[in-house]
Amino acid sequence: MTEQIMIESWPRAILHVDCDSFFTSVEQAINPELKGKPIITGAERGIVSAASCEAKALGIKRAMSLSEVAEKFPGVIMLQSDYETYSIFSKRLFDILRRFSPMVEEYSIDEAFCDITGLRRVHHCSYPDIGKKIQETVQKELDITVSVGISLSKSLAKLASKYRKPKGLTAIRGREIHTFLKNTDLQKVWGFGPNTVSLLQKHGLKTALDFVNKPIEWAEKLLGKIGVEIWMELRGQYAYKLNEEEKKTYASISKAKTFTPSSSDVDYVYAQALRNLESACMKARRYNLAANKITLSLRTDEFHTTGVEMKFSRPTAMVMDIAPTLKMLFRELFKNGQKYRQTQIVLAGLQDDTENQFGLFEDPVKVVKSEHISNAIDEINERFGKHTVFMAPGLYLQRYFNGRKRKSLRNQLVIKGESVRQHLRLPLLNYIFSTR
Ligand SMILES: [Mg+2]
Known part of the structure; x- marks a missing residue:
């Protein structure tokens, strides 16, 4: 009664990627x-x-x-x-997969499905070799390992990626499904919970093969629509479509700073927000991401939080691009005489920064220049410590010492700033502005 499940090897090729630990x-x-x-x-x-x-x-x-x-x-x-x-790494993983196929389902933070049907010619290699290339690219760019399963349906691909871990690469071709299912316990099947498994066991079933060897009507009668779908999927028939919607919600970077004592000094509070922005941009650039949106929130010393959001005309992760916007938002939120205890910046709508396009009325030369400056700042900060080079208003962060205002702030700051510049032989950066 056991019939051949599939004759053709690859009527469809679905790849499942699962990150190891x-x-x-x-x-x-x-x-x-x-x-x-x-x-x-x-x-x-x-x-x-x-x-x-x-x-x-x-x-x-x-x-x-x-x-x-x-x-x-x-x-x-x-x-x-x-x-x-973790979300940023996840985002980078999905970006890598999209380079191999436009059809990607972001299944969870560390799992994805990829439809690679018909892409052998594009990548000049077999389906398992596409899986291998994905593994190598992820290892090279993210320094993490993934296990890959390839088969004719999502359910089979998911079983395949679990088969060998870590760094596993398992392909189940049409003619191999039979043998594979014979060695697959019911509880390993995607969609079979403990209750379903014990129900199937009561009917004398032990393996996934036992299940697919029952007639489809039997599966439907016992488990309904879900039973039919799993039955088809395990036979290599494509019942679960890929959900290609890109999940955006998790891709954000937030940086906050609570300061004691709270402060009503406009320069000081702005400097804190700007420092948050610098940290957030630094993180975004480290992972080659650019943001589409910024949120600024201020929390008063009565724990009341107000926030305001703004979309950019072009995705960016450069402080110099965002600072004018931040300043505008800050002016909108900050109330004179109010004491604040926390600033927070959220960069959201993150995307791969290689996709960046210049705005219609933007000077590309200027954009590229500020990119060079940003990269130089990143390099310096990496070598000499975080925030060695920072935006000028950050100087106001040193206005207070143990909650008391310093007297000769100006002299002290110029000396510090100049010494850093002289030491590194840097030109003066012309993006200094006042917060007044
Ligand atoms: Mg995993």
Whole structure:
């Protein structure tokens, strides 16, 4: 009664990418000294939210309590989750996939489906080799590893990527589905929860192959529409379409600073917001992202928060581009006489900055120039420490010392600024402006 499931090898090619220990891999990519060490994230929640493969090898599992980890596995490094950075890596991953195929589904923060049907000729290689190229590109550009599964449907591709991990590459061709399903337990099938599995087991089924060998009417009677879809998917028939909608909500960078004592000094509060902007832009540029939107929020010392948002005419991650907008927004929000305790900047609508286009009335030479300046500033700050070079109003951050106003601010600041410039032989940067 067992019939051949598929004859043709690749009527359709669906690729599933699953990052290996995603959160901890990202941590290891940003802090190379963590590589090869057992690390976990989730310190802020008190339970393990992700464990590196080194930690998994020790026996650490997701959702284990941190006190248990600390007791049983001394020496494990516990980190706070940094979802913003994970989201940026996720975004970069999806951007890479879109270079290989326009049809990408962002399934979760660390998983995606990709329809690569008919793209062998474009990439001059076989479907498994496209998977290999994706793995190499992600490794090279993001310094994390992914496991890839390729098959005729989403369900099969997802089973394939789980088959070998980490760094696995598994392709299930039409004629191999049969053998693969024979070795697949029911609980491994995408969409089969524990209740469904025990129901199927009551009918004497053990493997995914047992399920697809039942007539489709049987699957429908027992499990309804979902049963039919899974039955088709497992036979290599494409029942689940890709959802190609690009998820934008998670792609934002926020930087906030709470200062004590609170302040009603307009220059000082603006300088804090500008410093937030510098940090946010620095982060965006580090990951080659540009923002479409900025939000500025100010929190008063009575914990009342007001915010205002603005869209850019062109995506950017350059402080010099955004500062005039920030200043405008700041003027709108800041109330004289009001004391503030926190500033926050959110850069949102992040996108790959290589897609940037110049605005119609913009001088491309000027844009390229400010890009060069931004890159130079990044380099200096990387070498000599964060905020070695900063926008002039940032000088007002030093107006106070232990909450008391300094007397000779001006002299002190000029000397500091000049010495940095002289030391680095930098020309004067002509984007200094006053906040008055
Ligand atoms: Mg994963």
